Amino acid sequence: MSGKNVLRLNSDFHRCYGRGKSCVSPLIVTYAVKNRGLGVRVGITATKKLGSAVERNRCRRIIRAAYSSIQGECSGNYDIVIVARHKTKNAKSTDLVPVIRSQLTQLNVIKGTQ
16 A cells, blocks of 8 residues: 555544444445546554554554555545454464455445456
8 A cells, every 4th residue: 555545634534434334244334426537545544443553553553464465456436444453363364365355346346246
């Protein structure tokens, strides 16, 4: 993920939470909302409920690794926020790839093969 494709502003995150559509799984929650021609931008969060900073950083790191393997499949102009959940701490990035792919397909960020 390059620097210009990352969500950093709190207002962008809140816009995704408030106006975006969401998909939930035991591992992650994904929010997506259209943006104004800025391409696909991604933000990854992990709350303090997950544990210490080491555990939260590990969760963000494995989500980032899983997303980077399917980043090329995403198209359109979307802001995406991926939120770690408690089961993310015990998962590997290879476990998250099919979950992220299916959620982004449901949210129409990845076009399905129909």
